[in-house]
Amino acid sequence: MRDFRKYNIWKLSHSFTLKVYDITKHYPKDEIYGIISQLRRASSSIPTNISEGCGRDSDSEFNRFLTIALGSASEVEYLIILSKDLNYIDENSYINLNEEVNIIKRKIYSLKQKLKK
Structure with missing residues (x-):
């Protein structure tokens, strides 16, 4: 079992999620069940899926959860x-947010490639 806290990509995505929560505090209140909720869920899904993948038994399972995290990062980008x-x-x-999410996407992709070897 892997310790997700040791992965730089988890640390980056967790920090990014905290920024998303902070910035969305200033969105219009009528977006609380719309874009605020969706953006917060998608951003938190990135480190959540990395964490869950770390708890799996094989590299292929971990890779599958990284794929899900990558999809969530693309959702956040939009x-x-x-x-x-x-x-x-x-x-x-x-x-700033776009640059950060794209760094996260590249790092997830890079980790996925390393797991395939």
Whole structure:
């Protein structure tokens, strides 16, 4: 069994999730059951799936959960574009969040490739 806390990608995605929760506090209240909820769920799904995958028995199972985490990261990427286009976040926040989520996506992909070897 792997310790998910030792994975840099888990640490990055957990930190990213905390940022998403913080920034969505400033979204319009009528989005509480809409984009706020979806963005928070998708962002927290990234470290959650990494954690769950670490508790599995094989590299192939871990890889499957990394694939799910990668899908969640792509969902977050779209939702931050939507947030920017709806003027819920400014351009600078968008750039920072987009850069972070793409770093996370690249690192997940890299880890998936290492597990295949």
